[in-house]
Amino acid sequence: MSMAEDGGYNFAYLDEQTKRMIRRATLKAVAIPGYQVPFASREMPMPYGWGTGGIQVTASVIGPDDVLKVIDQGSDDTTNAVSIRNFFAKTTGVRTTEDTAAATVIQTRHRIPEAPLRAGQILVYQVPIPEPLRFLEPREIETRKMHALEEYGLMHVKLYEDISRHGEIATTYAYPVRVSGRYVMDPSPTPKFDNPKMDRMAALQLFGAGREKRIYAIPPHTEVKSLDFDDYPFDVQKWDVPCALCGATDSFLDEVVLDDRGGRMFVCSDSHFCATRRAEGHRGADPTNADAFLMEAAGR
């Protein structure tokens, strides 16, 4: 039984007028790809920094027939993901899933699922700081003007600093992109590994920043280009080893420390992708036999 029925809360927690306000901001964001639209962000029953922006966007676009998936760092079973999934299960009664393909709305923190998304799906990002120019130009009035006049030289100053300090563009997450040849956008703290997936994605991408009160969007099939230099082209992270559990060589890997003697293994950050591959019979080196342990813990 949902809280909507027993606790006096509206469907998806927010009241209908608030949802309309957020939908209007979202429509504007979709109409101007990459542009940050201000909106009247509400207090949510969770602290800022835990996804208050993403959760408001999800609450405004979700309907009774939707199927929701929530991931945090690619994983379906971390605290943040579980809490938000439970929140929506209680306040909407919608079906939830871990299956990327089965979901119609996916709320994410820090990752884009490895499986390609399709038309009709909505990917909602949680964004801490929406302004890509913020760390170089603290004045909001100035950054807005820079966006308005397409004065984006400063963004390259940051990349220049990276190369001069580290010999390469060392920005590995929140890597700035240019959307549809116009607005420079912060893709939220996703690893730059995921930037190419944003380019011409078939699904709708929505970004919500609760504390900063901004919504922005990338409509389906929109060009998203990562900024770079001619002689230092954009490149994504690579790993020397395949996933220890499923043997994948083309996914984003997390490092897992095994002991205090330097033991470690690398596993897919996308837990559903990894589990799907294992179910299909793929196996990695798995130094710990963690797979069997995980299967047992999950009661499978």
Add this chain to the structure above:
Amino acid sequence: MTDTPLLRIEDLTVMYGNRVGCRSVDFDLYPGEVLGIVGESGSGKTTLLNAVSGRLAPTAGTVRYATRADGPRDLFAMTEPERRFLMRTDWAFVHQNPRDGLRMAVSAGANIGERLMGVGARHYGDIRGAALDWLGKVEIAGERIDDLPRTFSGGMQQRLQIARNLVTGPRLVFMDEPTGGLDVSVQARLLDLLRELVADLGLAAVVVTHDLAVARLLSHRLMVMRDGGVVESGLTDQVLDDPQHPYTQLLVSSVLQV
């Protein structure tokens, strides 16, 4: 060089409410010419400079600049993007305090490269090459290219600010007390450098200073301001050696002799 003034100021007035910032100022500035503006604190020098350089909208009067593409244009009739583009390409502004003109959180190389990247340079090697070249021109060791400006001395910061401004090859430089706050030997080196650069690059400049010695060294012509108005103007040597207006006479005679 040419008969068209680079900058033509006509009847320029800036009011701060009922108070006068500067009143009915006229002057022409030709390519390659350096104009000094002197006067005591509060005489309207900086207000005039800000209005002339497009940073402050005047109450009345016009500022016309001879753009490369379209000839003379009214600065405040331009669109804001045009004006801002002009400011970061054809113009330069050297602040009294280098912290106002530099980005203190990024390296010297990035400071110099910013204007280049702002006009579309996207080749790291070229940008770095230009930065090294300009560090050499302003007498800063190339090995300091990756250091933050806060690790530089005051004189070096000021020279870095000059390099950062001149890298796009501007035609017009505005300077607000460029040697203020520097000790005399550093001042002398900076003045030397500025004189060289202005001569080598054929820059036109408007230099605001309260220091008559700086004005004599740098400028070809001089304007003396008091209470927002220009009381006397002419060739620098003429104004300083044979001052006509009582205030200019006072100003010249107030300089301490060593």
